[in-house]
Amino acid sequence: MSRGRQHDFPAAAREALADSRLRANLRGATQTIRGRRAAAVAELPGWEELREQARRVKDDALGRLDELLAQFEAAATAAGACVHHAADAAAANDIVAGIAGAHGVTELVKMKSLATDEIGLDAALAADGVEAVETDLAELIVQLAGDTASHILVPAVHYSRGQVRDLFMRTIARGVDLSDDPRELAEVSRLYLRERFLRARMGVTGANIGVAETGTVCVVENEGNGRMCTTLPPVLVTVMGIEKVVPTLEDLGLLLRLLPRSATGERMSSYASLLTGVTPGDGPQEYHIVLLDNGRRNALADPVGRQALWCIRCSACLNVCPVYARVGGHAYGSIYPGPIGAILTPQLWGMEEHARLPFASTLCGACAEVCPVGIDIPGVLLYLRARAVREQAPAPERAAFGAVAWAFGSPRRFAAAQKAGRAAELPLVRGGLVRTLPPPLAGWTEGRDLRPVASETFREWWVRERGAAAPPARGGGEPGGEERS
Amino acid sequence: MGILVRPRRLHQSSRRSATAAGATTLSGVSGTRVRQGPSGSRRRSAWCTVRVVRVALFITCVTDTLFPETGIAAVRVLERLGHEVVFPEEQTCCGQMHVNSGYRDDALRLARRFVDVMGQDDGVDAVVSPSSSCVGWVRELLPGVAHEAGADKLARDSEALGGRLFELSEFLVRRLRVEDVGASYPRRVTLHPTCHSQRVTRVGDAPQRLLSHVHGLELLELPEATECCGFGGTFSVKNAAVSVALLEDKCRAILATGAEVVTAVDPSCLLHVGGGLSRLAPPAPGGGPAVRAVHLAQILSAEEAGA
Numbered sequence: 001m002s003r004g005r006q007h008d009f010p011a012a013a014r015e016a017l018a019d020s021r022l023r024a025n026l027r028g029a030t031q032t033i034r035g036r037r038a039a040a041v042a043e044l045p046g047w048e049e050l051r052e053q054a055r056r057v058k059d060d061a062l063g064r065l066d067e068l069l070a071q072f073e074a075a076a077t078a079a080g081a082c083v084h085h086a087a088d089a090a091a092a093n094d095i096v097a098g099i100a101g102a103h104g105v106t107e108l109v110k111m112k113s114l115a116t117d118e119i120g121l122d123a124a125l126a127a128d129g130v131e132a133v134e135t136d137l138a139e140l141i142v143q144l145a146g147d148t149a150s151h152i153l154v155p156a157v158h159y160s161r162g163q164v165r166d167l168f169m170r171t172i173a174r175g176v177d178l179s180d181d182p183r184e185l186a187e188v189s190r191l192y193l194r195e196r197f198l199r200a201r202m203g204v205t206g207a208n209i210g211v212a213e214t215g216t217v218c219v220v221e222n223e224g225n226g227r228m229c230t231t232l233p234p235v236l237v238t239v240m241g242i243e244k245v246v247p248t249l250e251d252l253g254l255l256l257r258l259l260p261r262s263a264t265g266e267r268m269s270s271y272a273s274l275l276t277g278v279t280p281g282d283g284p285q286e287y288h289i290v291l292l293d294n295g296r297r298n299a300l301a302d303p304v305g306r307q308a309l310w311c312i313r314c315s316a317c318l319n320v321c322p323v324y325a326r327v328g329g330h331a332y333g334s335i336y337p338g339p340i341g342a343i344l345t346p347q348l349w350g351m352e353e354h355a356r357l358p359f360a361s362t363l364c365g366a367c368a369e370v371c372p373v374g375i376d377i378p379g380v381l382l383y384l385r386a387r388a389v390r391e392q393a394p395a396p397e398r399a400a401f402g403a404v405a406w407a408f409g410s411p412r413r414f415a416a417a418q419k420a421g422r423a424a425e426l427p428l429v430r431g432g433l434v435r436t437l438p439p440p441l442a443g444w445t446e447g448r449d450l451r452p453v454a455s456e457t458f459r460e461w462w463v464r465e466r467g468a469a470a471p472p473a474r475g476g477g478e479p480g481g482e483e484r485s
Numbered sequence: 486m487g488i489l490v491r492p493r494r495l496h497q498s499s500r501r502s503a504t505a506a507g508a509t510t511l512s513g514v515s516g517t518r519v520r521q522g523p524s525g526s527r528r529r530s531a532w533c534t535v536r537v538v539r540v541a542l543f544i545t546c547v548t549d550t551l552f553p554e555t556g557i558a559a560v561r562v563l564e565r566l567g568h569e570v571v572f573p574e575e576q577t578c579c580g581q582m583h584v585n586s587g588y589r590d591d592a593l594r595l596a597r598r599f600v601d602v603m604g605q606d607d608g609v610d611a612v613v614s615p616s617s618s619c620v621g622w623v624r625e626l627l628p629g630v631a632h633e634a635g636a637d638k639l640a641r642d643s644e645a646l647g648g649r650l651f652e653l654s655e656f657l658v659r660r661l662r663v664e665d666v667g668a669s670y671p672r673r674v675t676l677h678p679t680c681h682s683q684r685v686t687r688v689g690d691a692p693q694r695l696l697s698h699v700h701g702l703e704l705l706e707l708p709e710a711t712e713c714c715g716f717g718g719t720f721s722v723k724n725a726a727v728s729v730a731l732l733e734d735k736c737r738a739i740l741a742t743g744a745e746v747v748t749a750v751d752p753s754c755l756l757h758v759g760g761g762l763s764r765l766a767p768p769a770p771g772g773g774p775a776v777r778a779v780h781l782a783q784i785l786s787a788e789e790a791g792a
Contacts, residue, residue, distance in 0.1 A: 326730045458552075
C-alpha cells in the first residue's frame, strides 16, 4: 500500500489487464465461485429475509458499538481472556510483538486473517526477530512468493496450479519432484506446516465475528489449520476489528448461515471455532484479544458510509464484480479490493491516497445484489464520489462539469451546445463516426468509435414536425441523419 | 387497467417510505378521454378500446443529441397504440451524469430543474423515457440522494414524479398491458439486458415480452447476458482500459450469437456497444458494422416488409 500519494487505480488496472495469465486465472476462479454461490443461495428458502435480518443486526450493532464492545470486554475478561485496545496498526503490532517478547517466542503460527494483513503484522514481527508462519494454504503461497493477497477469501486467486508447483519446488518441496496435482501440492504444504504447528509456542488469529454477550470470538475456516493454531500453542492472540462484534450467539448463528454460502458457496464451513477465554488444562492457557480501530471510527462517524462496516468479508461482491474479475486485487492498492474495498479503503485510510477507488466501478450493481448483509455498495460509491470531488477534484475537470451543468441550465443553452458540438466534431467524423478524440476524451476512442451529434436533434425534429402548439401530426419526416433501423 | 404497483427498489433505503405517494392510476386520471385506435391497422389489439393516455416524453440529453431516431420511434409506438405524446421542451438533462461523476451539487440543481419541468401536470398521465438508467436515477435513487443532501422538498417531489415515471418497455407491458405493439422486424436480434434496467429500474422481462411479439423477429439468447458492457458513464473515459476490456467481452458474446442486431433499453449502453462493435466486427457490405446496436423502441416502431 503506497503511503502519502494518490493510488493510481487506472494505471494499476491497465498494467494488470496486460497480464493475460492473471486474467485467465481470475476469470476461471471468479466464475467457479460465482456459480457455486448462486447454487448454494438458491437452495436456501428465505434468503432475502435472512439478508434483511443480518442488515438489521449489523446496523443495530454499529449504532451502539461502544456499549457492545464494553459488554464484550467484560465477558471475555470474566472468561479469562486479556483484552487490549489498539488505535492503529502500529499500536496493534506493538501489542502482539510485546506478547511474543514476553514469552520469548521467535516463531509463531497464524491463521488467515485480514486484520493482521491490514496492519502488516508479519513484517512488523519480522523486524522484531519473530517469524510469523502463514498456515492457510493460499496465505502460505503468497508468503512464500513474497507477494501480497489479491482476494479477501482466496488470497492466491491470481496463481495457477502450475505456478504454485514451481513455487513449492523452489521453496518447501525439499527436492521432491512435484506435479501440479492439487492433492500433491496440499500434501507438501501439510508436511511443512505440521512441523510448525507442533513446535509453535504462540498462535495468532483474526476474527470473523465477536459475540458481546459471551465475550466469544468466532473464526471460520476449511483447512483445519485454524483449529491447530487455536488449540496447540499455549499462547493465543486474536486481532479483531471493532466492527466485528454482534450482540448475541443467535446473531452469530444468523451470520454463519449467510457467510459460507456467500463466500465459498458451501452450506457450512468445515470448522467454526468459538474461542471463549481460557479453560485450565485445555488449549491455550493465555488468550489475548486486540480490539483494532485503525480507521474504523472514521467510517463509523459517517452516517452514509458507515454501512461499509457491516461487511462480513465473504467476498461475494468481488466474485461478481466485472471490474475485479478483469484486474484482480492488487490494482486496488489495498488489502480490501473489489467493490467493498472501493468503499471501505478510502473511509478507513483517507481520500488523500484513495480518492480514485470510488470511481473504480461501472455502477452495474451486481455487488449489491449478492451482498449478504445488504450493503448498498453502489449508493455508497456515489456518496464517496461526491466526497472525493469535494476534496480532490482537479480544477479543469471541475470547470468542465460546471460548464456542462451550465449548458443544461436552459433549453436554449443546451440547443446551442448541441450545435456547437456538431460543428466542433465535424473535422473528426470519418465514415459517419468519430474515430479519434483529443484528451481528455481520448480514452473513449481508445477502443470505441463515437456516434456524432445527429444532424437534426430530437428537439429540432419535434419543433419542425410538431411545432410548439401544433396538433400531433402523423407520418412526419425523419431527421436529416442516416436511417438506423 | 387496475392499480399498478411501483417496482421494488434495488438499493434498500431505510430513509424512504415504501409507498409511492404520487402514484396515480391511469384509469383514474384519464377516465374521460376514450377513443378508438387508428382504423385500418393491420392488427387489432386490446388497446383499441383502452383509454387514451397522455404521455410526456422524457427524451434524455443523450437520446436527444445522439439518437433522435430512438425518440421518434418511441413517439410513433405510443401514437400507434392510440395514445397522445407531448414533449415538454424545457427539459434538458436529469443530472445522472453529474451525480455518477461525483458532482452532486450540480446534479441536484439539474434534477430540481428536471422535476419542476416534468412534474408540471398539464393533464399528463405518465412520463416515459427510452432510457432506463435515467428513469432509475430519478425514480429510484434521486429521492434518497436528495434526502441525504438535506433537499427534502426535492426528495418529496421526485418521489411524487417517480410514481408516474416509466421506462418505455415497462410502461407498455406493466402499465398499458400491451405486449404486441404491431411491429414487424424480420431480423435476428439479441438483447443486452442492461445493468440499470435490471438492477435499478427493474424492468424485468418487459423487453423480452415485447420482442417475442414482433413479427418476423428471431430472438437469440446472449451468453453471459447480465455482464456489464463496461460503459459506466465517465468510467468509460477515466478507466478506459478496464471499460474496453469489458466491452470487448460483451461484443464477442454478441457476435457469437450470430445476431444482426443487438438491442437494449439504454441509449448510453448502445452508444458504447455500438462503438465497440464498429471496431471489432468486420464491416458488412455497404459500409456499416456487421452487427448494429439498435434501441428497442426502433424495433417496436418498425413495420418492415418481408415479415
